[in-house]
Amino acid sequence: MSFCQSLTTFRVVAALFALTALSLPSNTASAADCTIPSSWFTDGIPDPQDTAVSTNFNSFCKFHTWVWNAFLWSMEEQDGVVRFETFPTQQQTIDESFDPVLAPGIPTLELRAAKDDHAIDSVAQAGTDGLLVAQNMRGVYYSQYITPKMYDQVTGLDWNNAEGLTNAPSDATFNFGNIEYKAAWAVVDDSFSVPGAYTRPAMIPELATVEVNGVPTIVVPADPTYVQVEVALIGLHVVGWINKHSEAIWASFSPIDIAPIVPTDDNGNPTIEPNDPVSTTGTPFYTANTTLADCNQTNLPIQRLNDTTQEFRIATQACQFYAAGTIGGFSTGNGKAIQQLNDSALTVIPDGNIGKGYSEIGAVWSTADKTGVSKVNSTFQDALVGSNVLSNPVIETFTQTQASQHNCFSCHNSLQYQPSNPTIKPLHASMLNLSHFLMQIYEDTYQQE
Numbered sequence: 001m002s003f004c005q006s007l008t009t010f011r012v013v014a015a016l017f018a019l020t021a022l023s024l025p026s027n028t029a030s031a032a033d034c035t036i037p038s039s040w041f042t043d044g045i046p047d048p049q050d051t052a053v054s055t056n057f058n059s060f061c062k063f064h065t066w067v068w069n070a071f072l073w074s075m076e077e078q079d080g081v082v083r084f085e086t087f088p089t090q091q092q093t094i095d096e097s098f099d100p101v102l103a104p105g106i107p108t109l110e111l112r113a114a115k116d117d118h119a120i121d122s123v124a125q126a127g128t129d130g131l132l133v134a135q136n137m138r139g140v141y142y143s144q145y146i147t148p149k150m151y152d153q154v155t156g157l158d159w160n161n162a163e164g165l166t167n168a169p170s171d172a173t174f175n176f177g178n179i180e181y182k183a184a185w186a187v188v189d190d191s192f193s194v195p196g197a198y199t200r201p202a203m204i205p206e207l208a209t210v211e212v213n214g215v216p217t218i219v220v221p222a223d224p225t226y227v228q229v230e231v232a233l234i235g236l237h238v239v240g241w242i243n244k245h246s247e248a249i250w251a252s253f254s255p256i257d258i259a260p261i262v263p264t265d266d267n268g269n270p271t272i273e274p275n276d277p278v279s280t281t282g283t284p285f286y287t288a289n290t291t292l293a294d295c296n297q298t299n300l301p302i303q304r305l306n307d308t309t310q311e312f313r314i315a316t317q318a319c320q321f322y323a324a325g326t327i328g329g330f331s332t333g334n335g336k337a338i339q340q341l342n343d344s345a346l347t348v349i350p351d352g353n354i355g356k357g358y359s360e361i362g363a364v365w366s367t368a369d370k371t372g373v374s375k376v377n378s379t380f381q382d383a384l385v386g387s388n389v390l391s392n393p394v395i396e397t398f399t400q401t402q403a404s405q406h407n408c409f410s411c412h413n414s415l416q417y418q419p420s421n422p423t424i425k426p427l428h429a430s431m432l433n434l435s436h437f438l439m440q441i442y443e444d445t446y447q448q449e
């Protein structure tokens with residue numbers, strides 16, 4: 001899959017790097033102090049676009065506190081909708097039709113990249129041929145946004161079309177303070193809910209089964225029927241360009257305990273056998289007592305859709321492979337900071353706050369920018385900091401343990417971008433290629449010669 005232009009990853013090297021090469025003062029001292037400030041709920045949540053620039057990011061706690069700041073601000077209610085939902089979509093960015101004054105209507109969600117008329121990989125997760133099916137047998141949908149300030153930079157510099165992206169200088173970077181999002185939504189109703197999750201109505205396209213070369217294939221039809229359903233926010237990727245980090249910090253949140261965590265040793269290897277159950281407790285994406293061997297299976301090609309009920313035949317059993325997205329889990333400095341912030345969220349965030357039912361899965365970034373050190377044409381895999389094996393179990397379900405795709409930078413990097421369509425020319429290497437929001441715009445607006 002061309003989205004994933006990564007080199008081979010050496011998990012052990014990455015882990016050693018995180019443990020030894022990184023000597024951050026405050027993860028040895030008093031990591032116990034890493035909590036969400038209660039002042040955020042009395043004086044207001046700081047604008048993360050400002051704190052991205054004003055913070056001196058010199059400890060795990062500082063990075064992860066910013067991540068929580070950005071998440072809670074993005075989830076703040078604004079006139080009955082959540083703030084990030086009022087932000088520009090891809091189509092508005094292409095059209096330059098975003099109007100901050102207009103309240104958003106009911107959103108239309110997509111199955112992955114919104115490409116019509118594609119076979120099953122269009123209902124699949126990024127980079128895989130798998131699609132996540134919840135325990136109610138319904139598929140999971142997505143939406144993507146960028147902040148209005150990021151929209152201003154992108155449209156102002158003509159990066160909202162293929163020609164402008166081609167002409168962008170190879171040392172182009174996003175402004176610090178920019179944030180982009182990918183949200184994952186499950187269909188819910190009276191008989192199936194996701195505890196702690198924010199819910200809202202949305203329009204989704206109905207799926208259909210068609211025969212492709214005699215093989216039943218599940219597609220989003222070319223001219224789909226849209227139906228209104230109730231959806232729950234089951235995962236939110238929050239990616240922010242923070243001071244001295246032109247690669248951005250890549251963070252992910254989900255409702256607390258969305259998937260059981262596989263017990264692993266300090267090298268990241270499971271300490272249970274394939275036939276052992278991962279947990280005796282079920283979740284909306286995991287049946288109690290499912291074995292490790294049955295976790296995170298795509299179930300293709302035996303998956304089927306009932307076109308009438310829109311229910312799939314086989315539910316996905318989602319398990320989270322690495323606690324805190326880190327080899328070594330919660331016992332590492334990075335893992336401790338995440339756990340302490342997540343614990344503090346339970347007590348500090350007031351009841352009724354939409355962000356309250358969520359926890360941080362993890363966040364990954366790279367070493368600070370230094371003059372003269374180019375981050376262009378990099379997979380970042382030899383210089384990851386933080387959650388070096390970060391996947392969200394309900395967004396990157398199937399790639400969690402694939403060494404070439406097991407963290408955000410495996411797919412989001414600054415290499416030359418090669419679309420899967422061979423008639424589209426590759427886009428030259430730059431830091432802009434980190435954003436698949438822009439890479440999709442590149443493909444969608446590419447003019448054939």
Ligand code: HEC
Pocket residue numbers: 003004112113125126127128142144145180181182237238239250251252390391392396399405406407408409410411412434435436437438440
């Ligand atoms: C297997 C490849 C892959 C991995 C791993 C991956 N992504 Fe993505 N990501 C994509 C693709 C492809 C898109 C474009 C939308 C789509 O097709 O779903 C995307 C879209 C996004 C977006 C929307 C804006 C943008 O940059 O395009 C965000 C935000 C995002 N991903 C964050 C993350 C985070 C955080 C992680 C790690 C927890 C991650 N991704 C891991 C492939 C990947």
